[in-house]
Amino acid sequence: MNRKEPKGDYIVRATAYRGAVRAFACRTTALCREAVRLHQLSPVSAAALGRLMSGALMLAHDLKESHQSITAIVRGDGPMQGMTVVAQGDATVRGLVIQPVVETRYARPGKLDVGSAVGRGTLTIIRDLGLKEPYTGTVQLVSGEIAEDLTYYLATSEQTPSAVSLGVRMGPEGISQAGGLIVQLMPAAGESVAERLEQRVVGFPDVSSLMDEGFDPHQLLDLLLGDPEIQYLSTTPCSYACPCSTDRMRQNLTALGRAELTGLASDPDGIELQCHFCGQSYHFNQDQVQDLLDQAT
Ligand SMILES: [Zn+2]
Incomplete structure (x- = not known):
């Protein structure tokens, strides 16, 4: 295969199964490191914000105009209290955590406990297309682990069955890999595609560990979808940027x-x-x- 992938952070968009599935994947390692540098985030906060930024970037990736945006707001009763992320149609993102430094806890060895740092609460997504009224949807958090919460939001608030996987991996010197993927069933998808996809999603490894093994965003989608006729529609560099002035x-x-x-x-x-x-x-x-x-x- 002859593809030209950027070395740094980027988002890729694809369709597969003859248009029945659309998919996004991203590498966000550098922009997550930038957020850590700007906000002096502790590991759990870095993981939480990195996941939300990666998810929001992919959700914003089908916006038509660069000034259109997706704002994702998490409010929780855990020590982190919450975070806000804004991703724009030009593939830039910015974010903040209310309590940037929280105690480092592990859900299991090597797996930061993001859920309990976030706690119970809500996820709000504001889709601002530059029209008079932005579209706003709020759901209860499922686990505070972010990927599950976004999956639930997409299913209930946007009626789009989706699989979301987000990962921020910590190495001895901070973030070693960050990224994620979103796979969505289009309304035209039949039962058989849905079943096939579900089987592939169940048991799919953690994206950040795959990235640690050298998988890039294209390869994550190749591996997950297993469709030799997958069509890559765009590859876009993404970055942390703030439009304040x-x-x-x-x-x-x-x-x-x-x-x-x-x-x-x-x-x-x-x-x-x-x-x-x-x-x-x-x-x-x-x-x-x-x-x-x-x-x-
Ligand atoms: Zn600013």
Whole structure:
């Protein structure tokens, strides 16, 4: 086979079984490392956020426009408390964890216990296509392990039977591999394809251990689907990126409203804002805050 795969992070999209199945797979190792660097995440938080970022990136991969986005919000009663991820149609993602540092616990040897760090709670997916109202769906968490929760969301909220597998593997020096795959049955899929796929999904190894063995996203789909006529539709590099800017921060300030701005404008030092997704700082001096107040309605 003659394929040109990027060396770094990328998402691949494919169809198989004559269009009855669509599939996505991604490698997100570098962008997960970037999230760890930005947010100083402990291993369990890194695994949780990495899984959610990988899942959201794949969900966002069928958006038509680069500014369209999928926001995934997990709220739980575990020590991590929750996280928010935004993936855009241009294959960029950003995310944050409410409590970036939590105790490292293992569900079994070598397997970080993400579920208990997340706890019981909800998963909300906001699909923003740039229309007036974004589409929002919320489900209860199944296990807090993220892949199962996304699978349940897709089945109940979007009526799409899916298999989701997400993995973030830790090595001695942080994340060694991260990625995932999503396989979905299209409405036209017959019973036989559904059964065949189910058999292949059951017992499929952990994606991050396969990646550790050298499997790339294409090979993950080859192995899982086992369809020699699989068609790869696109291969897209993905990365951690934040679109924050002085303009956006100004809009956020204006959105606070007159009462809040009046209070802020009284500070002779002005105000310092920090983006929660990338850590970038923005300073507005007192005159600038006063200008915003003057323009506010
Ligand atoms: Zn930012």
